[in-house]
Amino acid sequence: MEPILVTGAAGGLQGATGRRVTETLRDDDHPVRAFVRADDARAAELKDLGADVIVGDLREITTVLPAVRGVRRAYFTYPVTAGMLDAAAVFAAAAHDEGLERVVAVSQLGSDPHAGTPHMRRHWVAEQALDRAGIGAVHLRAAVFFENLRVVIAHSGELALPLGSPDTVLPLIAATDVADVATGILLNPDPIEPIHWLAGEILTAAQAAEAFGVRYVDVDPDRWQQTATTLYRDPVTVEHLTNLWKLFRDIGSGHDLYQVTDSIERFTGHPPVTLHEHLAADHN
């Protein structure tokens, strides 16, 4: 059996989706080539799981070409930070060179050339690069990860975001559901539609805060930007989130894209994880 290449396999702070894909495939005894940035303790854990670990930089073609050798299917993820388009272009070229048949890539719900945040627009460009490589790209346009809200609450003890009214609506999803959909599509032999909108639960800011057992507090956008600069220490993340929260604030009570779609159940075999379930699982 050919290995599946999983990028982001060490798992970072945003959703650790690559980590989850690796673990699920290994649980199933499927061979995995785990692409990591550093040969650190997380890489050692992946080796213990039986993954073939390969160290490299997704922006660097000389390290991505050997990673795709002998692979037919791959999971592509790159965090919200600088270099995503470099990484997508490099991956598209390498995967085309090797003749991959399916690449499942994480994107964002509002990915569009006119989307309200620069990073969403970059995601759309990344989708185009992967599509044009002829590698069977499947894009998971995911809603806001529950984990994203956790970072804010861990920092301030409340859901302190510049969302305006407590009735502002947020499309949300567990990162584990994104990873499980990706795994389902990677293992599925059938032709699959190239774009999937993924949202697991649609909640207002007040409802999300209540699930966490905290208050929702509307924050002045300038103050949020200052806090975010300290919290994330990454200009692309600050720019993206500042624009994203503004987008939700401006849309307010809802949008056509804010719908729980059937892709989660179709490819994972279970209904979407709710925020309450996500938090309960964490306490077990």
Ligand SMILES: NC(=O)c1ccc[n+]([C@@H]2O[C@H](COP(=O)([O-])OP(=O)(O)OC[C@H]3O[C@@H](n4cnc5c(N)ncnc54)[C@H](OP(=O)(O)O)[C@@H]3O)[C@@H](O)[C@H]2O)c1
């Ligand atoms: N957060 C949200 O609410 C949200 C919502 C919708 C969609 N998304 C999308 O989800 C994706 C991120 O999710 P994720 O679970 O993959 O994030 P993550 O948990 O932060 O994991 C990112 C992984 O990529 C690795 N990495 C970073 N730079 C690399 C490089 N240059 N070369 C090789 N590996 C590199 C990291 O390694 P190190 O840890 O060693 O740096 C980490 O293992 C993004 O595409 C984002 O737009 C996020």
